[in-house]
Amino acid sequence: MLLGLLTSVVIYHTGNSIAAKTQGLITQKLPTYDLLRQLNNDVIEQERFLYEFYATEDFAQFNSGYKKTKTSVQLALAKLTEEFGPIPPLRSAEKGLFEFDQTTDAFIDNISSPATNWSLAREHLQQLSVTRSEITPQIQTLIRLTQSDVSTEQKDISLALDKVSFFVVFYALATMVVVYSIMRAWKAYIASAAHSERLSLFPKRNPNPVISLDVNNQVTFSNPASDKFLEKIGHTKGQAHLLLANNIKHYQQAILTDENLDSMMFEYAIADRFVQCEIHWLNDQQQWDIHLTDITSRKQVEKELKYRASHDPDTGLKKRHELQKAVVELSVEKNSFCFGVVEIRSYGQLVSTNGLTTASEVVKQVGLSLQYLVTHDTQHSLEAYRIGEKSFALLVSDSHEIIPSLIQDIDSYIDEQDFSHQYQVKLDYGFACYPMHGGEYAELHINAMAALDRSARTNDKSFVVFDPELGAKLAYQQQLTVDLVKAISLQEFELYFQPQLSLHTRQIIGAEVLIRWQRNGQWVSPAEFIPLAESAGLIVELGDWILQTACEKARSYFSDSYQNAVVAVNISPLQFGRPDFLDKVRDVLKTSGLAPKNLELEITEGVIIYNEQETIDTLVALKELGVKLAIDDFGTGYSSLSYLKKFDIDKLKIDQSFIRSIQIDRADQSIVRTIIELGRNFELQLIAEGVEEQSQLNLLKSMGCDEIQGYFFSRPLPEADFEQFLAKYDQQR
Ligand code: C2E
Ligand code: MG
Ligand code: MG
Numbered sequence: 001m002l003l004g005l006l007t008s009v010v011i012y013h014t015g016n017s018i019a020a021k022t023q024g025l026i027t028q029k030l031p032t033y034d035l036l037r038q039l040n041n042d043v044i045e046q047e048r049f050l051y052e053f054y055a056t057e058d059f060a061q062f063n064s065g066y067k068k069t070k071t072s073v074q075l076a077l078a079k080l081t082e083e084f085g086p087i088p089p090l091r092s093a094e095k096g097l098f099e100f101d102q103t104t105d106a107f108i109d110n111i112s113s114p115a116t117n118w119s120l121a122r123e124h125l126q127q128l129s130v131t132r133s134e135i136t137p138q139i140q141t142l143i144r145l146t147q148s149d150v151s152t153e154q155k156d157i158s159l160a161l162d163k164v165s166f167f168v169v170f171y172a173l174a175t176m177v178v179v180y181s182i183m184r185a186w187k188a189y190i191a192s193a194a195h196s197e198r199l200s201l202f203p204k205r206n207p208n209p210v211i212s213l214d215v216n217n218q219v220t221f222s223n224p225a226s227d228k229f230l231e232k233i234g235h236t237k238g239q240a241h242l243l244l245a246n247n248i249k250h251y252q253q254a255i256l257t258d259e260n261l262d263s264m265m266f267e268y269a270i271a272d273r274f275v276q277c278e279i280h281w282l283n284d285q286q287q288w289d290i291h292l293t294d295i296t297s298r299k300q301v302e303k304e305l306k307y308r309a310s311h312d313p314d315t316g317l318k319k320r321h322e323l324q325k326a327v328v329e330l331s332v333e334k335n336s337f338c339f340g341v342v343e344i345r346s347y348g349q350l351v352s353t354n355g356l357t358t359a360s361e362v363v364k365q366v367g368l369s370l371q372y373l374v375t376h377d378t379q380h381s382l383e384a385y386r387i388g389e390k391s392f393a394l395l396v397s398d399s400h401e402i403i404p405s406l407i408q409d410i411d412s413y414i415d416e417q418d419f420s421h422q423y424q425v426k427l428d429y430g431f432a433c434y435p436m437h438g439g440e441y442a443e444l445h446i447n448a449m450a451a452l453d454r455s456a457r458t459n460d461k462s463f464v465v466f467d468p469e470l471g472a473k474l475a476y477q478q479q480l481t482v483d484l485v486k487a488i489s490l491q492e493f494e495l496y497f498q499p500q501l502s503l504h505t506r507q508i509i510g511a512e513v514l515i516r517w518q519r520n521g522q523w524v525s526p527a528e529f530i531p532l533a534e535s536a537g538l539i540v541e542l543g544d545w546i547l548q549t550a551c552e553k554a555r556s557y558f559s560d561s562y563q564n565a566v567v568a569v570n571i572s573p574l575q576f577g578r579p580d581f582l583d584k585v586r587d588v589l590k591t592s593g594l595a596p597k598n599l600e601l602e603i604t605e606g607v608i609i610y611n612e613q614e615t616i617d618t619l620v621a622l623k624e625l626g627v628k629l630a631i632d633d634f635g636t637g638y639s640s641l642s643y644l645k646k647f648d649i650d651k652l653k654i655d656q657s658f659i660r661s662i663q664i665d666r667a668d669q670s671i672v673r674t675i676i677e678l679g680r681n682f683e684l685q686l687i688a689e690g691v692e693e694q695s696q697l698n699l700l701k702s703m704g705c706d707e708i709q710g711y712f713f714s715r716p717l718p719e720a721d722f723e724q725f726l727a728k729y730d731q732q733r
Contacts, residue, residue, distance in 0.1 A: 007168075007170070007171040015164065021153050033150065036139055038072065039073060039076040039093075042072050043073065043097070043100070043136065045065070045069045049062055050062075050104060050125060054107075054122075070101075092134075092135075093139055103127045103131060203221070208225055209225045210291055211243065211290040211292070212289055213287065213290065215286055217288070220287065222240035232273075233271040242270075243292060245266070251279055255281050262280060262283070263278060263280040275292045276292070278290070278292075278293075312386040315386055317370065317384050317386040318385045318386075320393075328441065330395070330397065331439065331441075334435075337396060338396045338398065338403060338432070339394070339395060339434065339445070339448050340394035340429050340430065340431045340463075341387070341429070342370075342393070343391045344427060345426040345428050361419070363390050366392070366419070366425065367384075369413055369414055379409075411426075411427065429463035430452025430455050432445075432447035432448040432466040447470070447474070450474055481536045481538075491545070492519075493516065493517050494517075494518075495514070496514045497511040497512070497553075497716065497717055500707055503705060503706060503707060508565060509564070511565070512602070515530075515546055516718075534572055539575055543571065546570075548591070548592065551588050551589065551599060552592045554598060555593050561730045566600040567594070567598060576607050576615070582621050585601075585622065585625065585627060596625050597626050597628070599628065600627070600630050601622065603630070604632050605634070619648070623648045630651035630687075631649055631653065632653050633653065633655040634653055635654060635657070635658055649682075650684065650685055654675055654676075655690075656688075657690075658671055659710070663699060672700070673703050676704050686707070688708050689709050689710065696712070
C-alpha cells in the first residue's frame with residue numbers, strides 16, 4: 001500500500017510537470033517559432049515587393065502587398081519583444097528593420113517623384129538588400145533560440161514520461177511480486193493449518209480406540225471410538241482404562257528399559273473380543289499413546305483355519321497327524337493302548353448300488369456316530385480320527401481285553417442309526433496294541449491294517465486283533481518285496497500271452513499279456529506280487545517294462561493275418577495316474593512300431609470312478625491317439641455304468657467270478673445277462689474272462705457275449721508257444 005501511495009504521488013507530480021511543460025510548449029514556444037518564421041518570410045517578401053516596384057513603377061500593386069507585410073512585421077516585433085524582452089538579436093533585428101523602413105520610405109519617395117533618380121533608386125535597393133541580409137541572421141538566431149527551448153522542453157517531457165512509465169511498470173511488477181508472495185504464504189498457511197487440524201482430529205476421527213496415558217497410567221485422552229468399543233462390550237462411556245491390557249506394565253517396562261524400543265505390539269482378549277494393542281512411548285510429551293484394533297473376526301478365521309487343519313470338516317473328528325501325535329504321547333507315557341483302523345464293509349458295493357454321493361454320506365454318518373460315542377462314552381476313554389476317504393482310526397487307552405465290548409457298543413449304536421434305507425452298514429475293525437504289536441506309530445498302523453485286511457476278508461468276524469500269524473504273513477510280504485526289487489533290476493520276469501476268441505467269427509481277436517515271475521524256482525502269482533509292487537511303488541518301473549516288451553512282441557506276432565488283433569496290457573491305477581503316462585504310451589508305440597489300434601489298455605473301474613480331471617484328460621488323449629480301452633474285472637468294483645457313458649470305453653471284461661458257476665448259478669446268469677444288455681446299450685464290446693468249459697461258452701454265446709478268454713480256448717502261453725498257437729490257428733481256418 002505504501003509503495004502504491006508513493007508511486008501515485010510521484011506519478012501525480014510528474015504528470016503535473018508534463019502538463020505544465022506541454023502547455024508552455026503549445027501556447028508559447030510553438031507560436032513564437034511560427035512568428036519568427038513568418039517574420040523572416042515577411043522581410044524577404046518586402047524586399048521582393050520593392051524590386052518589383054522598381055521594375056514596374058506600379059505603386060498601387062506594390063502598396064497593397066507591401067503594407068500587409070509591414071503590418072505583419074510590426075505586429076511580430078511587438079509580440080517578440082513581449083516574448084524575449086530586450087535581448088541582443090531582437091534589438092539588432094529591430095534596428096535593422098527600422099533602417100530597412102527608412103530606406104524603403106526614401107526609395108518610395110524617389111520612385112514616386114516625377115524626376116526619379118534611377119541611380120539613387122538602385123543605391124537604395126542595394127542598401128535594402130544589405131540591411132535585409134543583416135536582419136535575417138538575427139531572426140535565425142531567435143529561431144534557433146526558440147528551437148533549443150522547444151527541444152529542451154521536449155526532452156524534459158520525454159524524461160518525465162519515461163519516469164511515469166518506469167513507475168507504472170515498477171509498480172505493476174512490484175504488485176505482482178507482492179501478490180505472488182502473499183499467495184504463497186497464504187497457501188502454505190492454509191496447508192499447515194489444515195495439517196495441524198487433521199492431526200488434531202486424527203485420534204478423534206480414528207475408527208479404532210486411541211487412548212493416551214500419563215506417566216502414572218491415568219487416562220488423559222480417549223477418542224469417541226473408545227467409547228463405542230466400551231459400549232459394544234457392555235460398559236458405559238468414559239471408562240477407557242477398562243480397555244487396557246492387565247499386563248500393560250510389563251510392556252511399558254520393556255519399552256522403558258530398552259533404549260532402541262519406543263513401541264510394542266501385542267494381542268489380548270477383552271470380554272468376548274480380541275484386540276491388537278500398539279503402545280508408543282512419546283518421550284518429549286512424557287505420555288503413552290495406545291492404539292487398539294478389534295481383531296476378533298481375524299482371530300475367528302485363524303481359529304477356524306487351525307481347526308480345519310486338524311479336524312475333518314464333515315465329521316468334526318481329528319485328522320491323521322493328530323492321531324500320530326496322540327500315539328507318540330501315549331507311547332511316551334508307556335501305558336498300554338490299542339490302535340484300531342475302521343472301514344465300512346463292502347464299500348465298493350455301497351458305491352455301486354447307491355452311488356458315490358450316498359456312500360460319502362454314509363461314511364460321514366459313521367464318522368459322526370464315532371464322534372458322538374467319543375464324547376458320550378466314558379467307559380473306554382476312546383478317541384476317534386478320520387484318516388482317509390472311507391477310513392477311521394480309534395485309540396483306546398486300555399488293554400486289548402476291552403476291544404470286544406467296545407466293538408459291541410459301537411456296532412449296536414451304528415445298527416440303531418438309519419443311514420440308508422437300502423444298505424445295512426457293517427464295519428470292519430483291525431487292532432494292534434501297544435506295546436505287544438509295535439512300539440511306534442508306523443508299526444502299529446501297518447499291523448492294524450493287516451488285521452483290518454483279515455477282518456474284511458472274513459465274513460464272520462467284524463474285528464481282528466493283530467497276531468503273530470498275521471505278522472508272519474507280513475514278514476513274508478516284506479521279503480517278497482525285497483526280492484521283487486532284485487527281480488526288477490535283474491529282469492527275472494516273463495510275459496505270457498492268453499489268446500482271446502471272437503464268438504461271432506471264431507477268430508483270434510487278441511491276447512492278454514500276463515506277467516510271470518519265478519522266485520527261487522517257484523511261480524509267484526501276479527495276484528500276490530502286483531499289489532506288493534503297487535504298495536512298494538515298484539509298479540511304475542515294472543509296468544513300463546511290461547508295456548514296452550508287450551508292444552515289441554505284439555509287433556512281431558501280429559503279422560498280416562492278425563492285422564486287427566489287440567495286445568491287452570493290464571495297467572495298474574498307480575501307473576495310469578502318473579502325469580507322464582500318456583507320453584510313455586506315445587513313446588512305446590513309436591519305439592515298438594505297433595499301431596495304436598493294436599494296443600488295448602485294461603484298466604479297473606477304480607481308475608475312473610472318481611473322475612479326476614487328469615484321468616479324464618488322459619482317457620480322452622489316449623482315445624485320440626487311437627488306443628483301445630477295456631474295463632477289467634467288470635462287476636467286482638463299483639459297476640456303475642453311468643460313468644461309462646462319459647468315457648469312450650471300447651470293451652467290458654466280465655469278471656471270471658461270474659463265469660465260474662454260470663452254468664448252475666441263476667444269480668450269476670442274471671448278472672451276466674444284465675451286464676451284456678447294458679453293454680449293448682452303450683455299444684461296448686463284451687468279453688467274458690475265465691471261460692473253462694464248453695457249456696459256459698454256449699451260455700455266453702446265447703446271451704450275446706462277443707468274445708471269450710479262458711482255459712477252454714487257451715491257457716496263458718509263453719512267447720514261443722503263443723507264436724506257434726497263432727500260426728497253427730491261422731492254418732486250421
Ligand atoms: P486279470 O487281468 O483279470 O487276468 C486274468 C487272470 O485270470 C490271469 O491270472 C489269468 O491267468 C487268469 N485266467 C485266465 N483264464 C482263466 C481260466 O479259464 N480260469 C481261471 N481260473 N483263471 C484264468 P494271473 O495271470 O494270475 O493274473 C492275476 C491278476 O494279476 C490279473 O488279473 C491282473 O490283475 C494282474 N496281472 C497279471 N499280469 C499283469 C501285468 O502284466 N500287469 C498288471 N498291472 N497286472 C497284471
Ligand atoms: Mg486283465
Ligand atoms: Mg480280469
